[in-house]
Amino acid sequence: MAIPSFAQKASKPVARPKLVVGIVVDQMRYDYLYRYWSKLGSGGFKRLLGQGFSFESCNYNYVPTYTGPGHASIYTGTTPSVNGIIGNNWFERETGKGTYVTDDKTVQSVGGTGGAGQMSPRHMLSTTIGDELRLATNFQSKVIGVCIKDRGSILPAGHAANAAYWYDGANGSFITSTFYQAQLPEWVSRFNAEGRPARYLSKPWDTLLPLAAYTESTADDVPWEITFKGQDKPVFPHDLPALSATPTAAGAQILKTADEEKARPTQNLDLIRWTPFGNSLTTDFALAALQAEQLGQRPGITDMLTISFSSTDYIGHWFGPNSVEAEDTYLRLDQDLARLLTQLDKTVGKGQALVFLTADHGAANAVGFLKEHRLPGGGAGIAPMRDSVQQALTRLHGPGNWVLDFDNLQVYLNRPLLAKKGLELAKVQAEVATLLLAQPGVAQTRTAASLQSAHWSEGTGMLQENGFYGPRSGDVLAVLLPGWLEAYSYPVVKGTTHGASWAYDTHVPLLFWGWHVKHGESVTPVKVVDIAPTVARFLHIQEPSGTSGVPLVEVLK
Known part of the structure; x- marks a missing residue:
């Protein structure tokens, strides 16, 4: 030709x-x-x-x-x-x-x-x-x-x-x-x-x-x-x-x-x-x-x-x-x-x-379907997760509105309050990351400080890094276990949602x-x-x- x-x-x-x-x-x-x-x-x-x-x-x-x-x-x-x-x-x-x-x-x-x-x-x-x-x-x-x-x-x-x-x-x-x-x-x-x-x-x-x-x-x-x-x-x-x-x-x-x-x-x-x-x-x-x-x-x-x-x-x-x-x-x-x-x-x-x-x-x-068939999964209550972080920071650092928002499985800390109390942002982020790991359904957590200073080429670290934009993202980001979803109506979990890092x-x-x-x-x-x-x-x-x-x-x- x-x-x-x-x-x-x-x-x-x-x-x-x-x-x-x-x-x-x-x-x-x-x-x-x-x-x-x-x-x-x-x-x-x-x-x-x-x-x-x-x-x-x-x-x-x-x-x-x-x-x-x-x-x-x-x-x-x-x-x-x-x-x-x-x-x-x-x-x-x-x-x-x-x-x-x-x-x-x-x-x-x-x-x-x-x-x-x-x-x-x-x-x-x-x-x-x-x-x-x-x-x-x-x-x-x-x-x-x-x-x-x-x-x-x-x-x-x-x-x-x-x-x-x-x-x-x-x-x-x-x-x-x-x-x-x-x-x-x-x-x-x-x-x-x-x-x-x-x-x-x-x-x-x-x-x-x-x-x-x-x-x-x-x-x-x-x-x-x-x-x-x-x-x-x-x-x-x-x-x-x-x-x-x-x-x-x-x-x-x-x-x-x-x-x-x-x-x-x-x-x-x-x-x-x-x-x-x-x-x-x-x-x-x-x-x-x-x-x-x-x-x-x-x-x-x-x-x-x-x-x-x-x-x-x-x-x-x-x-x-x-x-x-x-x-x-x-x-x-x-x-x-x-x-x-x-x-x-x-x-x-x-x-x-x-x-x-x-x-x-x-x-x-x-979640109800998974439980019916004995498959792993559950609902992570958004309000309880936010409240637990707020209460823990109050115990650690005293009264204050520590958590301004909890959206997209991300904690937004009250940065002006941290500065006023003389607290280092990265350290408080690390505290919250540890606190969230104790919550039901949470698989991993990462801080904004780590996402801005490190690089992941695979796994959930890579997924979180690609989804992170510093001026808009939260201070601490959580990933749920497979089968777990954000439950805004917790403890009643009906219907389903999306947003996870799994297939x-x-x-x-x-x-x-x-x-x-x-x-x-x-x-x-x-x-x-x-x-x-x-x-x-x-x-x-x-x-x-x-x-x-x-x-x-x-x-x-």
């Missing part, structure tokens, strides 16, 4: 896909790809696996494994130690109070109520792959983020995005902030006016298949699942019309003005988050964006659409990864993915879109599909931070500014 001459190569434009679609499934463990295999259709997960390339051993290389850090790391190609997104929330020493990962009081809601839209990516300290695509094309490319959660839309879209849209449960609409635009585009207003959330909630949530077919899951009625308010047991069918009849939404903002009060819906539209139809609503909106913004349909320009499916996370937290609810949600998500891939073929063209799918973290098995929270799927992707799979260990530099290589553009990952050669061949 003749090798093309330089003249032949130079006369051709740079080869790029028409559209990049990044898909993140919130709280999806790697094993779900195969756990539900026999029930999946041919057009969703199976199509991605059957036609695309799968990295079977993809892990996060930091802790804590939460939604904010996960989305930031996927799209920045680096860890919290660089991008600064150390959690969904953290304590700000400069203000003396906590902050939320996308909180920004300098911007205003656009289409939303209260503070639901006062959000931006200002806390993220490095660029995203979408930012770099915009830079590489002199801002001709469009980059748009879509998710029910604000952080699942804003962080992937990045700083230079054209738009990021998220769901406001108080008014049942997709909204944005003035960080992106002064008003909603007409197509978004039209979509919101259709009232889709109310329609999705107008019918009970029953299983897609006969209940007896859910052989991959536990019994429908088990004691460790959380029950919907208004329901006697956490069992199917979930009567969504009745459950959503109360207009106060679980996660809604408090409405502050008379106009907002008049606009309050007569239905709890926020409930859709805790149903698989939240993913269907997200798909509907993403397809509307694809069409209205002509993504991937403008000659010579590559666009990017980031889509995050969050209902898997809400449902996983409440019912656990072994529930019928979780299985039913993934079977329905499989259908939504098939809808998305089919529309990409029709709108952008077969093989013209580059798609990747991964997850922001995995999930632990519910059930770090091992996630990574699939590439579409433009110039050949079918195959690899068991070579790779990291989530490798995704962004791989996409950059596909696009022939600069990788994000803080990238620490490397291009995945096997899929690029």
Whole structure:
């Protein structure tokens, strides 16, 4: 075969896909790809696996494994130690109070109520792959983020995005902030006016298949699942019309003005988050964006659409990864993915879109499930841990508000009080590290001083080091034993969570599909931070500014 001459190569434009679609499934463990295999259709997960390339051993290389850090790391190609997104929330020493990962009081809601839209990516300290695509094309490319959660839309879209849209449960609409635009585009207003959330909630949530077919899951009625308010047991069918009849939404903002009060819906539209139809609503909106913004349909320009499916996370937290609810949600998500891939073929063209799918973290098995089967695990009470540290420091050093916050399994000490008492910070950090080791479920502890002065190339030390950003992280960081999880409702532990350093929270799927992707799979260990530099290589553009990952050669061949 003749090798093309330089003249032949130079006369051709740079080869790029028409559209990049990044898909993140919130709280999806790697094993779900195969756990539900026999029930999946041919057009969703199976199509991605059957036609695309799968990295079977993809892990996060930091802790804590939460939604904010996960989305930031996927799209920045680096860890919290660089991008600064150390959690969904953290304590700000400069203000003396906590902050939320996308909180920004300098911007205003656009289409939303209260503070639901006062959000931006200002806390993220490095660029995203979408930012770099915009830079590489002199801002001709469009980059748009879509998710029910604000952080699942804003962080992937990045700083230079054209738009990021998220769901406001108080008014049942997709909204944005003035960080992106002064008003909603007409197509978004039209979509919101259709009232889709109310329609999705107008019918009970029953299983897609006969209940007896859910052989991959536990019994429908088990004691460790959380029950919907208004329901006697956490069992199917979930009567969504009745459950959503109360207009106060679980996660809604408090409405502050008379106009907002008049606009309050007569239905709890926020409930859709805790149903698989939240993913269907997200798909509907993403397809509307694809069409209205002509993504991937403008000659010579590559666009990017980031889509995050969050209902898997809400449902996983409440019912656990072994529930019928979780299985039913993934079977329905499989259908939504098939809808998305089919529309990409029709709108952008077969093989013209580059798609990747991964997850922001995995999930632990519910504590009740583990105990039922005599497996190790438990719930570490957050309030008791904080109180024990506060009481111990009071005994050692006298009265005082020694612990300002305990978040992300990190202790934030009252540094001004330590200075006032003439106590050395590193020594008190070491005392607290020892105190925490005595708490049930704690496997290891490390101090901020040690993380700033030492280096770990493997193990939990490496994971904590990669998740540590000095100006925002705590003074002492703890790691729980395998199977143990943070229990905010201790001693009652229902549902499940994530955030740990173990494989059930770090091992996630990574699939590439579409433009110039050949079918195959690899068991070579790779990291989530490798995704962004791989996409950059596909696009022939600069990788994000803080990238620490490397291009995945096997899929690029």
